[in-house]
Amino acid sequence: MKQNYDSDEKTALQAKYDAQKIAFGPIMFQAAKALRDLGILELIKSRRKEGITMDEIASQLNLSVYGVKVLLEAGLSLEMVRVEDDKYILTKTGWYILSDELTRVNMDFVHDVNYLGMFSLTESIKTGKPTGLKVFGEWETIYEGLSQLPEHVQKSWFAFDHFYSDYAFPEILPKVLGNGVKRVLDVGGNTGKFAMICCRFNPDINVTILDHPGQLEKAYVNARAAGFADRISGVAINLLDHSKPFPKGPDVIWMSQFLDCFSQEDILQLLLRAKASLEGTGGSLYIMETYWDRQKFEASTYSLHATSLYFTNMANGCSQMYHSEDMLKLIERAGLYVAEEIDDIGVSHTLFKCKVKNN
Numbered sequence: 083m084k085q086n087y088d089s090d091e092k093t094a095l096q097a098k099y100d101a102q103k104i105a106f107g108p109i110m111f112q113a114a115k116a117l118r119d120l121g122i123l124e125l126i127k128s129r130r131k132e133g134i135t136m137d138e139i140a141s142q143l144n145l146s147v148y149g150v151k152v153l154l155e156a157g158l159s160l161e162m163v164r165v166e167d168d169k170y171i172l173t174k175t176g177w178y179i180l181s182d183e184l185t186r187v188n189m190d191f192v193h194d195v196n197y198l199g200m201f202s203l204t205e206s207i208k209t210g211k212p213t214g215l216k217v218f219g220e221w222e223t224i225y226e227g228l229s230q231l232p233e234h235v236q237k238s239w240f241a242f243d244h245f246y247s248d249y250a251f252p253e254i255l256p257k258v259l260g261n262g263v264k265r266v267l268d269v270g271g272n273t274g275k276f277a278m279i280c281c282r283f284n285p286d287i288n289v290t291i292l293d294h295p296g297q298l299e300k301a302y303v304n305a306r307a308a309g310f311a312d313r314i315s316g317v318a319i320n321l322l323d324h325s326k327p328f329p330k331g332p333d334v335i336w337m338s339q340f341l342d343c344f345s346q347e348d349i350l351q352l353l354l355r356a357k358a359s360l361e362g363t364g365g366s367l368y369i370m371e372t373y374w375d376r377q378k379f380e381a382s383t384y385s386l387h388a389t390s391l392y393f394t395n396m397a398n399g400c401s402q403m404y405h406s407e408d409m410l411k412l413i414e415r416a417g418l419y420v421a422e423e424i425d426d427i428g429v430s431h432t433l434f435k436c437k438v439k440n441n
């Protein structure tokens with residue numbers, strides 16, 4: 083992470099250039115995506131070091147020279163391509179836009195899930211509502227409508243969600259599921275990915291998923307296909323209804339990439355419900371989240387700050403990718419304590435193992 087956010091040491095020239103990058107950001111984003119999706123970057127990459135002319139790209143891809151020209155010129159300013167003797171060559175940034183899975187997943191998420199809705203971000207800030215969500219439907223939060231979003235939007239949403247958790251899950255399994263764990267409560271368990279990993283990890287483990295009915299349907303299909311139908315069950319629930327207690331007495335309550343879907347007031351209530359479920363049992367609550375202050379790389383912090391605005395405008399209007407101190411204060415207020423913490427899991431996660439105080 084950039085260690086401090088209290089300095090301003092750019093020259094005026096650099097600052098003005100950076101301001102133009104912001105001013106034209108949405109147009110240049112579309113240019114980068116068009117260069118990727120029209121196959122221009124792929125073709126340039128296939129020519130490696132000798133490069134390829136604009137005319138040849140146009141003819142091979144059946145595009146107008148005009149169209150290829152404006153995109154390639156944008157690509158020069160984006161530093162995605164460079165040009166030598168009229169021949170275009172892919173830069174390192176161009177390679178990342180084309181071939182890096184993390185970048186692709188992020189770009190598709192921005193484009194398919196967020197781009198249209200973000201037009202009303204200011205309104206979301208003023209109203210505390212996810213006003214961008216209306217481009218897809220009339221839900222209070224995106225989670226209620228997730229299974230009804232257009233196919234390509236769902237695909238990008240799930241790819242974004244799964245990319246990050248898929249990398250994180252395998253690393254922490256022995257820590258979370260070792261020591262005779264038998265009953266796992268996966269709060270916000272989505273399509274059952276973690277539940278199935280638990281079942282594979284140890285044949286004695288049974289998992290209950292709490293989530294919206296649309297997500298549970300997908301989880302059941304996946305569980306059946308994997309042969310775990312008898313070990314994975316679900317409770318269809320709107321978790322914002324804090325009058326509904328969590329099932330009592332699991333060995334592990336698992337909340338992965340989940341609490342960022344809620345306001346701080348709601349997180350406190352969810353933690354209190356988790357605590358009530360664990361009271362007197364010796365069980366643990368594991369919270370796996372991406373905190374913007376715990377990142378090793380500026381690129382991660384930047385991505386998390388941007389992702390917060392997805393929550394503001396598209397998801398629910400009130401949550402975000404939190405600072406770890408926000409979460410630690412809520413854990414304390416709920417009467418829990420962090421018994422163990424691990425940073426740098428997967429792409430950018432932190433795991434808090436929480437216990438009930440004076441249990």
Ligand SMILES: C[S@@+](CC[C@H](N)C(=O)[O-])C[C@H]1O[C@@H](n2cnc3c(N)ncnc32)[C@H](O)[C@@H]1O
Nearest residue numbers: 225247270272293294319320321322338339343
């Ligand atoms: C970002 S996903 C995380 C999924 C999974 N735990 C992972 O790590 O990949 C959040 C999950 O919480 C669920 N969720 C969010 N708000 C909810 C609510 N109010 N009631 C029930 N489920 C909710 C969503 O449906 C979704 O499956």
